[in-house]
Amino acid sequence: MSDKANLPALTKQVSELVLAGSLQHAEEAFSQAADEHGDYAVVEVLSTLPPQVTALHLAGFDGAKTSLATMLVPPKAWADSLAYLAATWPDNMIEDDPERLAEGxxxxxxxxxxxxxxxxxxxxxxxxxxxxxHGATVFAIIWSLAPKEIMEVAGEINLKGRYVTGQTSSDSDIIPLAVDLAKATEDGWERSLIELFPDFRHSAEMADAEYPDDPDEDPDFQQRGTRELLYRLRKQVPSVRTMPRRSTRKSMGSDIFS
Known part of the structure; x- marks a missing residue:
């Protein structure tokens, strides 16, 4: 059987494992496919998985966990899956602990x-x-954890362009991501800023804006809070009512390469 002939079976197997809650077994299936057929097989499967399934799988991994999926997911497939991430959150978390969701x-x-x-x-x-x-909202949610620093780095980016260093008044881990986004795509950076600070139409308009030093003092311009942005992302989830829910039942799935 050719490599391509195996792909639909692997896609089906991974989908079943993810929906059954067996993320580690799904990763093992990816690992076996990579060992036998190369990374190409994993990339192809990730490009054909439904985005809601990709979201469920990737939601189980972060920088602290090793995952072939996070290393190999095609950019378009990942971007599409971001639209469904909010559907993986418990309903009460947005209201009760928005910062924890944003940090996740x-x-x-x-x-x-x-x-x-x-x-x-x-x-x-x-x-x-x-x-x-939905991608602009995702980044705005992250920026909402450090809005003052984001405004500072936006000013630095306006002045220095690609030569920006990202130095701000704090050592927030979020700033390097913001700088890399601005270097990768000016349009994407602008969209995320305007999503966070909707009073502005362009980052250049922020040049004269000042963020208050007192954390209890509201700025003179509108800034969407973390909770509001999380709700905005939740509203952008396509067909939430038909979103597959991860089962609590564990399943090993079938070995398509045996």
Missing amino acids: LFNHVHGVVYANDDEDRRHELLQEASSTD
Whole structure:
């Protein structure tokens, strides 16, 4: 049987494993496919999985966990899956602990974008992810964890362009991601900023804006909060009512390469 002939069976197997909650077994299926047929097989399967299934699988991994899927997911497939991430969150988490969800989202994005040292792939991932409305909201959610620093780095980017260093008044881990997004795609960076700060039409308009030093003081311009942005992302999930839910039943699946 040719490699391509195996792909539909592997796609079906991985989908069943993910929906059954067996993420580790899905990763093992990817690993076996890569060993026997090369990374090509994993990339092809990830490019054909339904985006909601990809979202369920990738949601189980972040920078602290090794995953072939995060290393090899095609940029377009990852960008499409981001639209479904909000459907994987418990209903009460947005209201009760929005910062925790936003931090988890940052870990997810960081884990995929920096899964390897390939700068071209990193830029492709960032370009695809930020090119959609839901992608802009994803990045705005992350920026909402450090809005003052994001505004500072936006000013630096306006002044220095690609020579920006990303130095701000704090050592936020979010800033390097923001700088890399701006370097990868000016349009994507602008979209994410405007999603966070809707009073502005362009980052250049932020040049004279000042973020108050007092954390209890509201800025003179509108800034969407983390909770509001999470709800905005939830509203953008396609067909939430038909979103596959991960089962609590464990399944090993079938070995298509035996």
